[in-house]
Structures are given as structure tokens and as C-alpha cells.
Amino acid sequence: MKRVGVFLCWCGSNIAAHVDLDRVQEMSEDLGNVVHVQQNKYMCSEPGQETVRKAIQRHGLDRVVIAACSPRMHERTFRRTVEGAGLNPYLLEIANVREHCSWVHPDKETGTPVAIDLVRTAVAKAVQDVPLQSSYAGVEKRALVIGGGIAGIQAALDIAGSGYEVVLVEREPTIGGRMAQLDKTFPTLDCSSCILTPKMVEVSQDPRIRLLTYAEVESLAGYVGNFEARIRLKARSVDFVKCTGCGDCWNKCPYRTPGEFDLGLGKRKAIFIPFPQAIPSKPTIDRDTCAYFQKNGKCQVCKKFCQAGAIDFEQTDEILEEKFGAVVVATGFDLWDHARYGEYGAGEHPDVISSLELERLLSASGPSDGHLKRPSDGREPKRVVFIQCVGSRDEAKGVGYCSKICCMYTAKHAIMLKEKIPDSQAFVFYIDVRTPGKNYEEFYRRATVEAGAQYIRGRVSRIYLRGKQLVVVGEDTLLGQKVEVEADLVVLASAVVSRADAPQVAQKLGFSYDNYGFFTEAHPKLAPVETNTAGIFLAGACQGPKDIPETVAQAGAAAAKVVRLFAKDKLETEPMVARVDPEHCAGCQWCRPICPYQAIGMETLTERPGGRRVTRRVARVNTSLCHGCGACSVACRSGAMNLLGFSNEQLWAEVEALCL
Amino acid sequence: MKVAYYPGCSSHGSAADYDRSARVVAGALGLGLVEVPDWNCCGASSAHALDHQLALDLAGRNLALAAQLDLGGVVTPCAACYSRLNRAHQWLGEDRRRWLDLAARVERPYRDVGKPRSLLELVVGAIGLPAVAERVRRPLQGLKVAAYYGCLMLRPPEVARFDDPENPRSMDDLLRTLGANPVRWGHKTECCGASLSVSRPELVRKLVDDILDNAAAAGAECLATACPMCQANLEQRRSADRTMPAYYFTDLAGLAFGFSPVDLGIAMHLDSSLHPLLSQGQGGDRP
Amino acid sequence: MPLAEVEPKIVAFFCNWCSYAGADLAGTSRIQYPPSVRIIRVPCSGRVNPRFILRAFQLGADGVLVAGCHPGDCHYSTGNYFSRRRLSLLRRFLAYLGIDERRFRVRWISASEGPRFAETVKEMTEELRQLGPAQKVAATSVD
Amino acid sequence: MAVIPTIDLTQAAAGREVLLQQVRQLADTDPLACYQCGKCSAGCPLSFAMEQQPRQILRLVQLGLKEQALASATIWLCAGCAACTTRCPRRVKIDSVMDALRQLAAREGRPAREREVAAFHESFLETVRRGGRLHELGLVGRYKLRTGRFLQDGILGWKLFSRRRLPLKPSRVSDRRAMERLFRPELQP
Ligand SMILES: Cc1cc2nc3c(=O)[nH]c(=O)nc-3n(C[C@H](O)[C@H](O)[C@H](O)COP(=O)(O)OP(=O)(O)OC[C@H]3O[C@@H](n4cnc5c(N)ncnc54)[C@H](O)[C@@H]3O)c2cc1C
Ligand SMILES: Cc1cc2nc3c(=O)[nH]c(=O)nc-3n(C[C@H](O)[C@H](O)[C@H](O)COP(=O)(O)OP(=O)(O)OC[C@H]3O[C@@H](n4cnc5c(N)ncnc54)[C@H](O)[C@@H]3O)c2cc1C
Ligand code: SF4
Ligand code: SF4
Ligand code: SF4
Ligand code: SF4
Ligand code: SF4
Ligand code: SF4
Numbered sequence A: 001m002k003r004v005g006v007f008l009c010w011c012g013s014n015i016a017a018h019v020d021l022d023r024v025q026e027m028s029e030d031l032g033n034v035v036h037v038q039q040n041k042y043m044c045s046e047p048g049q050e051t052v053r054k055a056i057q058r059h060g061l062d063r064v065v066i067a068a069c070s071p072r073m074h075e076r077t078f079r080r081t082v083e084g085a086g087l088n089p090y091l092l093e094i095a096n097v098r099e100h101c102s103w104v105h106p107d108k109e110t111g112t113p114v115a116i117d118l119v120r121t122a123v124a125k126a127v128q129d130v131p132l133q134s135s136y137a138g139v140e141k142r143a144l145v146i147g148g149g150i151a152g153i154q155a156a157l158d159i160a161g162s163g164y165e166v167v168l169v170e171r172e173p174t175i176g177g178r179m180a181q182l183d184k185t186f187p188t189l190d191c192s193s194c195i196l197t198p199k200m201v202e203v204s205q206d207p208r209i210r211l212l213t214y215a216e217v218e219s220l221a222g223y224v225g226n227f228e229a230r231i232r233l234k235a236r237s238v239d240f241v242k243c244t245g246c247g248d249c250w251n252k253c254p255y256r257t258p259g260e261f262d263l264g265l266g267k268r269k270a271i272f273i274p275f276p277q278a279i280p281s282k283p284t285i286d287r288d289t290c291a292y293f294q295k296n297g298k299c300q301v302c303k304k305f306c307q308a309g310a311i312d313f314e315q316t317d318e319i320l321e322e323k324f325g326a327v328v329v330a331t332g333f334d335l336w337d338h339a340r341y342g343e344y345g346a347g348e349h350p351d352v353i354s355s356l357e358l359e360r361l362l363s364a365s366g367p368s369d370g371h372l373k374r375p376s377d378g379r380e381p382k383r384v385v386f387i388q389c390v391g392s393r394d395e396a397k398g399v400g401y402c403s404k405i406c407c408m409y410t411a412k413h414a415i416m417l418k419e420k421i422p423d424s425q426a427f428v429f430y431i432d433v434r435t436p437g438k439n440y441e442e443f444y445r446r447a448t449v450e451a452g453a454q455y456i457r458g459r460v461s462r463i464y465l466r467g468k469q470l471v472v473v474g475e476d477t478l479l480g481q482k483v484e485v486e487a488d489l490v491v492l493a494s495a496v497v498s499r500a501d502a503p504q505v506a507q508k509l510g511f512s513y514d515n516y517g518f519f520t521e522a523h524p525k526l527a528p529v530e531t532n533t534a535g536i537f538l539a540g541a542c543q544g545p546k547d548i549p550e551t552v553a554q555a556g557a558a559a560a561k562v563v564r565l566f567a568k569d570k571l572e573t574e575p576m577v578a579r580v581d582p583e584h585c586a587g588c589q590w591c592r593p594i595c596p597y598q599a600i601g602m603e604t605l606t607e608r609p610g611g612r613r614v615t616r617r618v619a620r621v622n623t624s625l626c627h628g629c630g631a632c633s634v635a636c637r638s639g640a641m642n643l644l645g646f647s648n649e650q651l652w653a654e655v656e657a658l659c660l
Numbered sequence B: 001m002k003v004a005y006y007p008g009c010s011s012h013g014s015a016a017d018y019d020r021s022a023r024v025v026a027g028a029l030g031l032g033l034v035e036v037p038d039w040n041c042c043g044a045s046s047a048h049a050l051d052h053q054l055a056l057d058l059a060g061r062n063l064a065l066a067a068q069l070d071l072g073g074v075v076t077p078c079a080a081c082y083s084r085l086n087r088a089h090q091w092l093g094e095d096r097r098r099w100l101d102l103a104a105r106v107e108r109p110y111r112d113v114g115k116p117r118s119l120l121e122l123v124v125g126a127i128g129l130p131a132v133a134e135r136v137r138r139p140l141q142g143l144k145v146a147a148y149y150g151c152l153m154l155r156p157p158e159v160a161r162f163d164d165p166e167n168p169r170s171m172d173d174l175l176r177t178l179g180a181n182p183v184r185w186g187h188k189t190e191c192c193g194a195s196l197s198v199s200r201p202e203l204v205r206k207l208v209d210d211i212l213d214n215a216a217a218a219g220a221e222c223l224a225t226a227c228p229m230c231q232a233n234l235e236q237r238r239s240a241d242r243t244m245p246a247y248y249f250t251d252l253a254g255l256a257f258g259f260s261p262v263d264l265g266i267a268m269h270l271d272s273s274l275h276p277l278l279s280q281g282q283g284g285d286r287p
Numbered sequence C: 001m002p003l004a005e006v007e008p009k010i011v012a013f014f015c016n017w018c019s020y021a022g023a024d025l026a027g028t029s030r031i032q033y034p035p036s037v038r039i040i041r042v043p044c045s046g047r048v049n050p051r052f053i054l055r056a057f058q059l060g061a062d063g064v065l066v067a068g069c070h071p072g073d074c075h076y077s078t079g080n081y082f083s084r085r086r087l088s089l090l091r092r093f094l095a096y097l098g099i100d101e102r103r104f105r106v107r108w109i110s111a112s113e114g115p116r117f118a119e120t121v122k123e124m125t126e127e128l129r130q131l132g133p134a135q136k137v138a139a140t141s142v143d
Numbered sequence D: 001m002a003v004i005p006t007i008d009l010t011q012a013a014a015g016r017e018v019l020l021q022q023v024r025q026l027a028d029t030d031p032l033a034c035y036q037c038g039k040c041s042a043g044c045p046l047s048f049a050m051e052q053q054p055r056q057i058l059r060l061v062q063l064g065l066k067e068q069a070l071a072s073a074t075i076w077l078c079a080g081c082a083a084c085t086t087r088c089p090r091r092v093k094i095d096s097v098m099d100a101l102r103q104l105a106a107r108e109g110r111p112a113r114e115r116e117v118a119a120f121h122e123s124f125l126e127t128v129r130r131g132g133r134l135h136e137l138g139l140v141g142r143y144k145l146r147t148g149r150f151l152q153d154g155i156l157g158w159k160l161f162s163r164r165r166l167p168l169k170p171s172r173v174s175d176r177r178a179m180e181r182l183f184r185p186e187l188q189p
């Protein structure tokens, strides 16, 4: 038999005035298992707590029920109290007779029966309580950052700056991401590489950051504090130890191909660095273009000219296995492919380009050295039409959401256009101009008033050819009249979308993503950089459209979360987690998909019923991943899955006690 | 191959020329057109403007009649009929109870025998361009044609479910197979305004002129259409100074197959002038 | 006893993060509601096993109320979606057992919706008064 | 002085739900989804003839301004080409909304702003009701009677006639009663 002590708090008159505590005491004394009942004016006061501790010892209590305020208020307090008396802190139950009874009912007449029910229920639950223990796991104080755009760079620098080691994995030959492709940046118009390059250099020079470019994470196992990653280092065919970055190889290489960095608007060599400020500033051979690889061993010009003897055609991929305590995912975004808009030419007009292509055409390091020339004939465009929300806010053909950054970068483009070509005219077709940010509206004003861009409110219906002339047709919805422009160049503000492989990345790393492929934060307001997998954090546009200031802020926040984790030597795990009774588990796996945290795995049990060796698959909860929601325990039809602290037995007992 | 053929009202009237070339070309491609018995007007242009249910029922009756022929889905040469038949077909497909309701109204059972197709769809799809290529006797070498699809054969895409609604290619591909050079132009799918042709001819004139001008700017020498309403409109509602001929795609196919303009009913066009490329050896070596 | 004097008994399962806190808020705001409801705290509405609900009806509860965070706000991100699906299945099953489905409600109540909680209890109590006391279900049909 | 009236939304609100519901039902689309981007109007081949753009018709419906919507010439000038519907980013079936409004106008016996267009449709259906098929000469005859436009298209008619493209004898459906069953009495002119 259990020895339950019941403690009734007056809360001054808060409870006492609405509940006849003497009657509650009488009833409680009649309950089975209850061996001691006591009242106190202020249970949470130090003397009140002392009463409880004394009673536990004097009466040998092994379960405690406190009828007082909401457990959300003092559960922790009283757990500590009972622990102080040598009892397991989870052998405590609270009956919420204040918030759920005395405060909401006018008098003792109404309040007392409710209080009686609540106390009886708490006692019933307490009888079913079992001692629970937290467990502890060590923390590998090293972070893995995936993606080397501005988000990944910032997160890596912040974590390293707090004294921890970081491995930064970038799949391209250089870090920098999209920001490196930009010309100038709103709302201040600093040159993108001027503010990005120093950070890239800092990454390469920080002794705590190990930079792995041309690399990808193949798999991630483990849990918070103890992840294990397999990282593939793709063969670059260049020995980085020997290479001095002199550039002789790429200057001499005779083979060219359209460059990814310039979005195909310019060319690069088969051995290349993507752009002059690339980090690392050592080259990579693209085996799909290189003659040596494509034409069995021909060419080798680079090898001939490399004085350092760094060219290594035989190099193979390497696999690295490393342990990490936390992961920051910063894999960035892509632009929606406007070829899906047949009405805008299906990507077939060379002078209908994406906004990112325009960035390359404007950039001093771009394919046209910063002279804005249109792709078809190299002429300087005078009438440039910008179309907003291409693919964005389009449930029919694109994505339903607003891409958030395009209103601002188009204002930037309009200003830049005027700067580069003073006798040009920008026409911007928009539906709404969205500029919620510090100095953003002012920046938009600059585009319209100072740069004289013509903003026309209306979504363009069609871009078509009249002879060889591109014609853009829209409605000026403010006038209610159709308008058309003969355009020299059309720039489409294509939607920000998730990277094509985002779902695979999320699956590989073990967290969720939304319908659009953006990674899902644990809570939209209160946990915006956490994923629902403990220890994995998000930074930048992989989570949703973001501009640079927001990306950098989020990366800093993700870094802070990592550092907060690393500040502890051991992680305490929540004791109220799910537990499988392997005896009853049928191995059906119903519980697994329901867990929001992928905390349930399977293990093989070996048994010897009657001497025969039998193996059987059963579910197993990873207590480091489990958050204790209990969904699995309901999904389980065999009753094998239970939730500690809110067990089937406890809840069942509560229901029965209530319905007595 | 035999198919149920829904000619549409114009084929028995102002588009008798189209009906002719359609039958000639179908025959040449080994396609038997079996006219749907006792078909009625599909209601295009007007029924849906005034009565939703009537529009569905008029088209639905034809579908029920066609189903009785047991030849698979119905084919029609007219884009407007095509659109109405498809709308009815889809509406019926959404709920089987509608089959019985329709059957009661038209006093015939309805059965789903597949998506109604346009003649063009059938030629480029079921028959296929290789079969067309085999039949070509006199390629239309060098003829610059603007393939004009108009609106209803492609739109709305959920109804038409044929080709790309913004950048259709089927007729261009067909013309290329016939040896012609389809031009890249901007008004392939602009509406010609046929439904307003009688009531607001002056509006329609602007639409037609725009289409002809855009084709001319792209260097086209003639237009190819796949709809009697388009063809009639393009011919009848143009300003006097526009001279570009508008042919049915079946006219051009027939000429490439070696048939004469008379066989094909081209002589019945308002502008029956033939491009020099087309008139060469006209009426000569019949296959 | 005359009908109006019998206070119906509602067994309620409230998720810790939203609805339980919402009920607390009704308390701190001293919003009065009928003394009919008894709240059992659960971590998430997804923890509520339909068997608990059936058990309550079996033992004569007049009503059962399940409350959790609004869809999309679940502390565990998806728990309330599961419960929504599961409990709507249960609703159909109740009818089969001969339990008036008006005796069973599922509500989304956030931590700031103390008044909404009180309103819900009032409405439900009123409806249960109309329906009269529940009958105990034959034990065999549940287990 | 021309007075531009202030639109009374308080009054419009009363009939708004009814109108929205009618349009939803007839057009199988929700006018409230429209966010007034103008892509429909921009692609509408007849917008040049429309005092109110297709987008504005949607707006009238959204506000519940039924009188204005049904009195608009736009609903009759729409050629039904579906360029709008094909491109609408919100999947509004604008062409069907136009159909719905014409049907409502017809159902309520409102005089059409575009008399000729409505007359054409009525003549068309009358011809079909009589013979089951469209007989162009018959249609033109009826239409001219309704509109008094006797001289329009005289030359064109001759051209077609002379090319044997205007048959004198109508082609008919042999099942005489077939059409009577489909044309519901309330629509008989
Ligand atoms: C046309 C245009 C103009 C813009 N102009 C401005 C501006 O003026 N001002 C402003 O504030 N913002 C601007 N932006 C927004 C800005 O580009 C983004 O905010 C920023 O680039 C987001 O950075 P990120 O690091 O999240 O993503 P990214 O820059 O996309 O970086 C992600 C990195 O991760 C790498 N990666 C991807 N997948 C993997 C993987 N599986 N494994 C390893 N590595 C991976 C990628 O190669 C890339 O290097 C503009 C955007 C566009 C499109
Ligand atoms: C009407 C309205 C509705 C909103 N709705 C939403 C919504 O639905 N969703 C959403 O995400 N956001 C919403 N917001 C925005 C949200 O309120 C803010 O983002 C958020 O409150 C900002 O928090 P804060 O801590 O920065 O500032 P505050 O909430 O302003 O907190 C600042 C604190 O600092 C204290 N303080 C000030 N000066 C001093 C000083 N000198 N010394 C000491 N203490 C000081 C203040 O007393 C205050 O407690 C809404 C805002 C408004 C106005
Ligand atoms: S324990 Fe709670 S109810 Fe008791 S005195 Fe303290 S605050 Fe009041
Ligand atoms: S030539 Fe050799 S050392 Fe110089 S950059 Fe190329 S690989 Fe490096
Ligand atoms: S082998 Fe030739 S093609 Fe290949 S990288 Fe070297 S120089 Fe270029
Ligand atoms: S930011 Fe502006 S351009 Fe971009 S999707 Fe949103 S509204 Fe459209
Ligand atoms: S209690 Fe919740 S978090 Fe834990 S294993 Fe079960 S479903 Fe997953
Ligand atoms: S649902 Fe229950 S029985 Fe099935 S695998 Fe999970 S724990 Fe085992």
C-alpha cells in the first residue's frame, strides 16, 4: 500500500473563502492510501514547505498531493520540496483548487464539491506515480555548419568567436553563396563583395573553422550533443597542399564552358575558381568539361604549366567521419524558373532575364565587366521593364507566398539602371510594393522620385513579339486602362524558392520541411531558428525568403543557440518521455510516423523462449530526441508505448476517480 | 481508324469549305469520319451566355449520341464546339448522377467514351506526324505560315487539356512536317472575337487586324487556322487593306498531299488567292 | 431531483501548454463558470487516448471536453492534427455506441483565451442540462 | 456639373452574400479570391471596348454592387476567350463569372447594355430551339428583325452566298421534340 500525504493550502483566503477545507480534509482522510492530511495557510512559504518535508519524514510518506494553485505556478517549487525530504520529485501531484476552483466559483457551496473531486483525482494519480530519473549525456563541443552563404559564414564566425570549433561544409568550390553574385545591396547600396569578402577571408583565417568546400554531408546520425556526420569531399583534381593559387592553370586551360556563377551569361575554364575573390582561392577541375576526363587523357595543359605540381588527375572523393554537438543548416535558396510562364515567353526570349541575371550583368566582376548590355545583341537597353511577383503570389502556376525581397531589390535595380544609363527609363509593374524594413520605404521613394522609375500597378499579362520587338502588356489598375511598353530588356523578379534538393537534405538530416520545401522552424514566433530536432538549427533563406540583414540576424541567433548548448558539459534529458515495454511491443511501427521528432527507432531483441533463440524487432525511444508529447502512446494499439509522468495507468486512474 | 465525327453547325453552312478539306485530309490519312447521327448545335457562343444548364445539355446530347456509335471519343473540327463538348464531358465526369439526369433529358443513355478531341489533336496525336510526313507529295517548301490557334482550342487549359495554352506547338510541328516554315509570332493564341462577329463587327475588326498585322510583322505569308469561326472571322472581318490569306490547316495539308484547291474547297474561301508556292503545279499529279 | 438542480459532470482533457493555461487564466481573471468541469492535465491533446474518453462515458460522465492548442500552434508542432483526426473518428463511433455526440466536444483554446474557455464550459453545461443526465454504457462495449 | 456618386457600401453589404453565392454557384469559382492584380484585364482582347475592365467587374461583385455589375456593358462584350482565366494567379474563372452575370441578367429580365449582343444570343438560341442546329441565314434574319440592322453585312452575305456557304435550307435535327425538352420554358423568348 502507498502512503499518501495530502496538504491543503488556504492561500490566505484565496482558497479558504471558497472551499470548505475541513470537509475536503474529512473526505481525504477517508480515501484509501491516504495516511496523513494537513492544512496550511501558505503552503509555498518556507514554513509551509517545511511542514511538508517534516510530514514526509514523520509519517513515512511516499506520495505527496498538494491542493493549492496551478501546477504551472508551483510544481517546480514543491518538487524541490519533496526532493529535500528525500523523495523522488516525480512522486508529487498537485490539485489545482485555486485557478480551477476557488477563483471561478462564488462560494463554498459550489466550490467544495469541485475541490473534493480534484483532490480525489490527484490522489488517484499519485498512487500510480513512479519515481523518474533524468539522464545525462555529454556534449561534443564542435559545430557543423552546412552551406557557406552569408548565413553559414556568419554562423560559423559567431560560433568560432565564442571559442568553439566549427566545420563549415559548402558544396560549391567556394563559399559566398548568392550574396557573392550580387552587385550592390539594398538599402545602403554598398557593394556586395566589399562587405562579403572580408567575412569570407575571416572564415579562411580563423584557426577554429575548418572549411570544407566542394563537399557535402552524406548522412547524419545521433542526437543533440552527439551527432555523427559523414562528409564527402569531392575530388577537385588539385592538391591543395601544393597549390599556390598562382592561376597559371586556369589562364592556360583551353576549354571553356558557361559559368554557373554567372548563370551561364559568361564562360569559365575547365579548371577554375568561380570568381576572383573566391575562398578558397585555389582551383577545381570540373571533370565534365575537362578534356583529360572527357577525351581520355588528352590535353593536360594545366599539369604542364603548374610549377607546383599540384594537378592530380587521379584524386578521388574522400569520406570524412566527424562528431558534432550541434548543426546549423544554411543551405539557402534558388530562384523560380520563369520558363514556366508561357505568357512571359517561356524562357525563350534572350532579353527576358531574371533579376539574378541582371545582378551579374550589373556587377563589375560580371561577364560584361559591369556594362549593362542586353544578352541578344549586346546593345545598351534604354527601356527596361521590371515585372514583380513572377511566380510569387501565384497559386495557379507558381508559389502562393510573397518572396519578400524582390520589391526591394527591384527598387535597387531601378536606381542602379539610372546610375549606369542616365537616359534610360525603368518601368516597374507591381501589385503591391512591400517595403517593411528600416529605411526600406525611403529607399523605394528614392527609386520613384530620384531615379524616376515608373511604377505601374498591375500584373503583366503577356510579353510578346511584334516583329522583333518585345512588347509588354499590362493594366494600369489605378487608371483601369490597358498599357503597353516596347521594351529593350525585361527583368523578372522571380520568386525565391527552396533549393531543389531541400527535401532530401531535410530527410537526410532528420527534420521537417513545408510544402514549398522550406525548412520548418520549431515555432514560428518563439523558436524561429530551431528545428523540431534538438540540436539542429536553421539560418538564412533555407527557412524562407530573407534579405541579408535578416539572414545575418538569424545566423547570429542560431549561433547563440549552439553556444548555449555548448555552455553545458552535460545535457539533462527530460524524464517525462515515452518508453516502450518490449514485452508487449508487436513491432508494428505504428508509433514511428506519428512522432514529430523522429524519436522512435527500432531495435532487435534476442530472446530464448524455451531455449530457442528468437529475434524480434521492437520499437525504441531515443530519450534525447523525445519531447514527451505522448502521441505515440495513443498510436500504439498494443499498449506497449507509454508516457512517463502521464502514463496510461495514471490517466486511467484519474478518469475513474473523477467519475466516481 | 474510324471516329465519331461532330461537324458542328458551320460545317453545314458557312464553313462548308472546311468540312470538305477536313474530309479529304482525313481520308488521305486513313481516318474514317462517321458523322454523329442527328447531332444538334453544341450551343457555342450563346447558350452559356444565357443558360448554364442548357449549354451543358446541348453539348451533352451530342456526347450521348456519339457514345452510341461505339467508336471512341468524338472528334470535331471546330474549336468552339471542342470547348463546349469538353466542358460538358468534364462536368459529366465529375458526378455519375449527372449521367442519369442527362439521359432523362435527352432520352438516351450517356456513357463516357473519352475526351472529345479536335481534328488537329487527332492528327498530331493519334495519327502522328510520321504518318503525315509519309503522305506528303508536294512539300510546302519555304512557305512562311503563321500558325494561329485562337483561344478555345487551348483555353482554359483545364478544359482543353491540349498543348501549351501560351506557346502551343502542335500546329507548328504539323506545318513543319508539311515542309512549311512556321514563323515565331506573338498572336498565336489571341482571340479573334468570333462570338461578337455579328453583333459588334467593328470591334472584331480591330482584333482581326491586330492578328493579321502581328503575323505580317513576323514575316508570315499566310495564316493557318484550325477553326471555322477563326477562319471566317479572319477573312470576313478584316479591314480592306489587309490581304494575307487565311487557310485551314487541312487546306495546307491537302495541298501538300497533292490535292487541288478545288478538291479542298479553297475556292470557296472569300480570299481564295493562292500563294505562288501553293499554286505551283496545282491540280496536277494526283496521287 | 429536478433537472435544473443536477450539475452535469464534464471530464475535460486539457493540454498543458495552451488550454490548461487558458483555464488558469480564467481563474486569475476570476471569470465565473458553472462548477461542472474537472480538468485532467495532459501534455498535448495528442496524448488523449479515445479509450480514456470512452471510459469516462462508461462511468457516467455527462460530457467530455478535449482542448488543445489551435491548429498550427501545437507545442509539439503536429500533435493537435493527430488528435483532430482521431477524435473525429471517435465522434462517429460514439453515435454507434448510442452516446449523443453533443456530449463530446473538441475545442482549440489558447493560453490567452480564458474567456473563451469559460464560454465553452457555459455552453456545454447548458446543452448537457438540456440533454439530461447520461446513462452508463454497458461495460462490454468499451473494452 | 457631373456628379460622381459615393458608393454606399453599407447598402451593398446587405445583398453581397446573395450575389457572391449566386456567382459561386453558377461560375464554380470564388470571386473573393481575386486580389485585383489586373492580369485578366491586361490580357483581355476586348478591354479596349470596355468601360469597366474585367478586373473591375470582379471588384463590383466583391463589394456586392450587383446593379452596377449587371448593368455593365463589359459582361456582354466579353468574348469568352478565357485568356483571363488561363492566367489568373488566383485561379478565378473570370470567363465563367462573365457567363454567370449574363445569365443572372437574362434570368432577371434586365435590359442588356449591349442590345445587339444580347439580341444575337437570343436569336441564336431561338434558331437552335427551332431546328436543333444553327441555320446562319435564319439566325441573321432573326437578328435583323430584333435589331433593325437590315443593311449590315449585305455585301458579305452576298459573298458567302455566292460561294455556296450560306445554304438556304436549314439543316435540322430530325428528332423534333429533342430541343423542346432541353429548352426550359422560362427561357423561351
Ligand atoms: C536578385 C537578388 C538580389 C538581392 N539583393 C539583395 C540586396 O540588395 N540586399 C539584401 O539584403 N539581400 C538581397 N538579396 C537576398 C540575398 O541574396 C539573400 O538574403 C542571401 O543570399 C541569403 O543567404 P543564405 O546564406 O541564406 O543563402 P545562399 O546565399 O543561397 O547560400 C547558401 C549556400 O549553401 C550552399 N549549399 C546549398 N545546398 C547545400 C548542401 N546541400 N550542402 C552544402 N552546401 C549547400 C550553396 O552553395 C550556397 O553557397 C537578393 C537576392 C536576389 C535573388
Ligand atoms: C497592435 C499590435 C499588434 C501586434 N500583433 C502582432 C502579432 O500578431 N504577431 C507578431 O508577431 N507581432 C505583433 N506585434 C508586434 C509585437 O508586439 C512586437 O514585435 C514585440 O512586442 C516587440 O517586443 P520587444 O521586446 O522588442 O518590445 P516591447 O514589447 O516594447 O518591450 C520592451 C520592454 O522594455 C521596457 N522598457 C522600455 N524602456 C525601458 C528602459 N529605459 N529601462 C527598462 N525597461 C524599459 C518596456 O517597459 C517593455 O516592457 C503587434 C504590435 C502591435 C502594436
Ligand atoms: S502554494 Fe499556491 S495556493 Fe498556496 S499559498 Fe502559495 S500561491 Fe497560494
Ligand atoms: S597552376 Fe598549380 S599552383 Fe597555380 S593555381 Fe593552378 S594548380 Fe595551383
Ligand atoms: S587537362 Fe586541359 S582541359 Fe582539363 S583542366 Fe587541364 S588544361 Fe583544362
Ligand atoms: S516582395 Fe514584392 S515583388 Fe516580391 S513577391 Fe512580394 S510583393 Fe511581389
Ligand atoms: S512522446 Fe512524442 S516525442 Fe516522444 S517518442 Fe512519443 S511521439 Fe515522439
Ligand atoms: S506502436 Fe506500439 S507495438 Fe507498434 S512498434 Fe510502436 S510501441 Fe511497438
Ligand code: SF4
Pocket (backbone or CB within 6 Å): D033, D034, D035, D036, D037, D038, D039, D040, D041, D054, D055, D058, D084, D087, D088, D089, D090, D091, D092, D094
Ligand atoms: S487576374 Fe485574377 S486575381 Fe488578377 S484581377 Fe483578374 S481575377 Fe483578379
Ligand code: SF4
Pocket (backbone or CB within 6 Å): B191, D040, D043, D044, D045, D046, D047, D054, D077, D078, D079, D080, D081, D082, D083, D084, D085, D094, D095, D098
Ligand atoms: S474571357 Fe472575356 S473577359 Fe476574359 S479575356 Fe476573354 S474576352 Fe476578356
